[in-house]
Amino acid sequence: MRVVTDRNEMARLCREALRPLGLVPTMGALHGGHLALVAQARRENATLAATIFVNPAQFGPHEDLAGYPRDLERDLALLRSQGVDLVYVPPVEEVYPPGFDTWVEVGRLAARLEGARRPGHFRGVATVVTKLLALVRPDRAYFGQKDAQQTLVVRQLVRDLDIGVVVVVVPTVRDPDGLALSSRNAYLTTEQRRAAPVVYRALCRAEQLWRRGEREGERLRREVRLALQGERLVEEIDYVSVADAATLEELDRVAGPALVSLAVKLGRPHLIDNITLG
Ligand code: AMP
Numbered sequence: 001m002r003v004v005t006d007r008n009e010m011a012r013l014c015r016e017a018l019r020p021l022g023l024v025p026t027m028g029a030l031h032g033g034h035l036a037l038v039a040q041a042r043r044e045n046a047t048l049a050a051t052i053f054v055n056p057a058q059f060g061p062h063e064d065l066a067g068y069p070r071d072l073e074r075d076l077a078l079l080r081s082q083g084v085d086l087v088y089v090p091p092v093e094e095v096y097p098p099g100f101d102t103w104v105e106v107g108r109l110a111a112r113l114e115g116a117r118r119p120g121h122f123r124g125v126a127t128v129v130t131k132l133l134a135l136v137r138p139d140r141a142y143f144g145q146k147d148a149q150q151t152l153v154v155r156q157l158v159r160d161l162d163i164g165v166v167v168v169v170v171p172t173v174r175d176p177d178g179l180a181l182s183s184r185n186a187y188l189t190t191e192q193r194r195a196a197p198v199v200y201r202a203l204c205r206a207e208q209l210w211r212r213g214e215r216e217g218e219r220l221r222r223e224v225r226l227a228l229q230g231e232r233l234v235e236e237i238d239y240v241s242v243a244d245a246a247t248l249e250e251l252d253r254v255a256g257p258a259l260v261s262l263a264v265k266l267g268r269p270h271l272i273d274n275i276t277l278g
Contacts, residue, residue, distance in 0.1 A: 028070055042083050146272075
């Protein structure tokens with residue numbers, strides 16, 4: 001496994017790599033969710049590249065950039081054990097050198113949900129993903145369904161900017177009690193961790209009602225909210241959404257595929273999760 005910090009060297013190694021070349025972008029603090037992306041990408045490509053970069057551009061001024069969990073040695077050992085060929089770990093100045101002044105802005109899709117909760121977040125995501133795709137030029141790039149809106153934003157920018165890459169979305173990996181794996185779960189106290197599965201339970205409540213024939217968006221949203229409010233450690237419900245799975249427009253009635261998604265503040269972190277209906 002080659003660990004690369006220099007972008008010219010990364011570009012050269014990717015140019016010379018056996019095809020197909022797969023890319024798994026991450027912010028490190030790796031867990032089983034990341035490893036599911038890596039495992040699938042390993043099976044589907046001759047060469048596998050991963051990146052570890054905590055992207056300052058996708059953090060708001062009051063978010064957890066400085067405190068974001070980091071453990072490079074452990075991450076590299078995990079990636080090595082999964083058979084990754086190339087890992088790009090750029091310093092911030094390598095990605096955003098002095099004078100950097102071009103941004104990728106995805107429109108309507110990026111304004112909703114996480115985009116409304118975290119202004120500028122998807123501008124940072126879209127910019128860094130575009131840069132990584134331009135540098136690595138992979139045949140396939142892998143993203144987790146855990147960040148459903150991010151997968152839609154990436155698909156949109158790949159389409160709009162004529163980037164010839166196949167975007168592969170990998171199902172959410174959960175702990176046995178339903179909590180979606182996330183680097184930010186490390187912030188939870190024991191008590192908060194015990195309460196956190198309420199997030200997935202609330203989503204499952206919507207699915208249960210939908211299976212019984214409930215199609216009214218507002219009723220599904222209300223039931224998810226009620227389930228969340230039943231847990232006193234949920235300090236704040238940022239949003240509960242039942243939206244068109246392609247456009248993220250809120251639905252009055254569920255007719256086709258719908259994304260049920262939510263964000264809540266539980267202790268220090270905001271937890272996000274989603275499921276798809278239909
Ligand atoms: P991050 O390091 O949080 O930027 O995540 C890197 C990639 O891993 C993103 O595409 C995430 O959607 C994906 N990911 C994170 N958590 C999970 C999970 N629990 N299941 C599947 N994919 C995940």
